[in-house]
Amino acid sequence: xxxxxxxxxxxxxxxxxxxxxxxxxxxxxxxxxxxxxxxxxxxxxxxxxxxxxxxxxxxxxxxxxxxxxxxxxxxxxxxxxxxxxxxxxxxxxxxxxxxxxxxxxxxxxxxxxxxxxxxxxxxxxxxxxxxxxxxxxxxxxxxxxxxxxxxxxxxxxxxxxxxxxxxxxxxxxxxxxxxxxxxxxxxxxxxxxxxxxxxxxxxxxxxxxxxxxxxxxxxxxxxxxxxxxxxxxxxxxxxxxxxxxxxxxxxxxxxx
Numbered sequence: 001x002x003x004x005x006x007x008x009x010x011x012x013x014x015x016x017x018x019x020x021x022x023x024x025x026x027x028x029x030x031x032x033x034x035x036x037x038x039x040x041x042x043x044x045x046x047x048x049x050x051x052x053x054x055x056x057x058x059x060x061x062x063x064x065x066x067x068x069x070x071x072x073x074x075x076x077x078x079x080x081x082x083x084x085x086x087x088x089x090x091x092x093x094x095x096x097x098x099x100x101x102x103x104x105x106x107x108x109x110x111x112x113x114x115x116x117x118x119x120x121x122x123x124x125x126x127x128x129x130x131x132x133x134x135x136x137x138x139x140x141x142x143x144x145x146x147x148x149x150x151x152x153x154x155x156x157x158x159x160x161x162x163x164x165x166x167x168x169x170x171x172x173x174x175x176x177x178x179x180x181x182x183x184x185x186x187x188x189x190x191x192x193x194x195x196x197x198x199x200x201x202x203x204x205x206x207x208x209x210x211x212x213x214x215x216x217x218x219x220x221x222x223x224x225x226x227x228x229x230x231x232x233x234x235x236x237x238x239x240x241x242x243x244x245x246x247x248x249x250x251x252x253x254x255x256x
Contacts, residue, residue, distance in 0.1 A: 011042075061076070080159065098153035
């Protein structure tokens with residue numbers, strides 16, 4: 001669906017990511033992990049056409065993304081950045097922003113647009129907040145509103161930059177549950193995560209980066225077994241089987 005083909009990109013002539021070649025699988029969750037400054041967000045921005053590569057191509061459904069107009073891209077790809085302003089608008093108004101690629105010149109929402117917004121708010125459990133000002137909500141509640149906006153945009157591919165950062169553990173787990181539900185709806189999710197445990201637990205694929213390059217791109221188990229996470233982060237990792245839940249969890253500690 002989306003392929004980055006020999007992509008090098010950065011800012012002001014300085015290369016941040018180099019020779020990136022990977023594809024994101026349809027209907028899967030991919031987590032991009034790595035130390036601060038390794039190029040995770042830059043990779044997301046290039047893949048979503050927010051940043052033009054110096055070299056290489058981004059291919060979307062067999063077509064170079066640079067050959068598509070912005071509106072067509074916005075109907076196929078949505079991007080939720082980590083840092084956002086908090087506009088002085090109601091929850092329903094923000095979620096309606098997700099429908100902008102579909103509105104005509106008049107910018108008047110159709111019956112279908114309003115239905116998509118209502119459905120997105122219902123799925124995120126935020127209908128009760130629809131007339132509230134966004135600034136009145138907690139961080140976790142606002143995050144669900146932004147994800148509802150992305151859901152209303154109704155794209156096949158969703159890029160999320162640190163969707164759980166600054167949230168308490170309860171809201172982190174809730175957001176990750178929502179991400180899995182989006183996958184179950186057939187969406188392709190690519191997200192940057194700092195939490196290694198969450199990345200390995202909730203993802204189908206892990207993309208580990210170091211100094212602007214891909215170290216390994218594989219299943220969580222294969223990435224864990226490679227011990228590249230230990231090397232890159234200078235930590236020790238182990239798997240623990242939780243019998244009561246019949247699942248594997250990951251434990252990380254400082255390297256001795």
